[in-house]
Amino acid sequence: MTDRAEELRGNLEQVQERIEKACQAAGRARDEVTLVAITKTFPVSDVRALADLGITDVGENREQELKVKAPDCPDLTWHFVGQLQSKKSRSVAKYASVVHSVDRPSLVDALSKAAVAEEKSLRCLIQVSLAAYGSADAATGASRGGVEPSDVLALAAAIAGADGLEIGGVMAVAPLGSDAGDAFAGLREVASRLRSEHPGADWISAGMTGDLEAAIQHGATHVRLGRALLGTRTPLG
Ligand SMILES: *Cc1c(COP(=O)(O)O)cnc(C)c1O
Numbered sequence: 001m002t003d004r005a006e007e008l009r010g011n012l013e014q015v016q017e018r019i020e021k022a023c024q025a026a027g028r029a030r031d032e033v034t035l036v037a038i039t040k041t042f043p044v045s046d047v048r049a050l051a052d053l054g055i056t057d058v059g060e061n062r063e064q065e066l067k068v069k070a071p072d073c074p075d076l077t078w079h080f081v082g083q084l085q086s087k088k089s090r091s092v093a094k095y096a097s098v099v100h101s102v103d104r105p106s107l108v109d110a111l112s113k114a115a116v117a118e119e120k121s122l123r124c125l126i127q128v129s130l131a132a133y134g135s136a137d138a139a140t141g142a143s144r145g146g147v148e149p150s151d152v153l154a155l156a157a158a159i160a161g162a163d164g165l166e167i168g169g170v171m172a173v174a175p176l177g178s179d180a181g182d183a184f185a186g187l188r189e190v191a192s193r194l195r196s197e198h199p200g201a202d203w204i205s206a207g208m209t210g211d212l213e214a215a216i217q218h219g220a221t222h223v224r225l226g227r228a229l230l231g232t233r234t235p236l237g
Pocket residue numbers: 038040061081082173208209210224225226227228
């Protein structure tokens with residue numbers, strides 16, 4: 001095993017331990033939570049090493065990276081978690097099975113056409129803004145995206161009615177300078193309203209390296225982990 005593979009194995013062990021402990025603390029079964037490795041900025045050799053260690057789900061936030069790495073590892077389930085321009089929909093539909101960041105009706109239309117053209121079914125999560133839980137200071141910083149909680153059901157109806165798409169649940173990023181627990185508790189309420197209209201939309205994608213425990217405490221079914229698994233990212237030029 002290469003040094004890097006050893007390093008990834010150690011990181012993965014620690015991450016699995018954190019997830020297990022969080023599940024125990026929340027009174028949940030470990031298999032209720034799927035680990036999605038966010039491999040953005042890291043080479044495809046890292047993706048392959050993670051796959052060798054048993055990782056099945058991988059996520060990218062840029063179409064440019066997704067289309068380079070995914071063809072190398074077609075047996076993995078690829079998730080798209082970043083802001084998505086409609087014109088990149090075809091490529092994302094080709095390589096990903098799940099889009100976590102659906103945030104507007106025009107993107108629903110574009111993804112639907114793309115999924116139909118690719119002859120596949122694309123699972124769509126609605127990205128929900130939790131800015132209301134952030135501090136006033138944080139609100140002046142970069143927006144973390146997503147639709148207001150009050151707009152979720154309308155967007156869900158659009159997804160449910162679109163060919164090639166299925167409504168899968170919700171995704172969110174906790175706002176900076178907030179208590180992630182409060183934010184994720186709010187997300188859980190949004191998720192449960194969604195599920196009462198769309199019973200199959202039972203995924204809650206929440207929790208990153210800094211807040212996975214709070215996310216699991218509040219019902220996350222998918223945690224998206226980058227740094228904890230792969231280490232510090234150097235920004236792409
Ligand atoms: C980068 C990224 C993550 C992973 O964040 P870490 O803090 O590195 O675990 C999760 N979700 C999204 C949407 C991201 O862009």
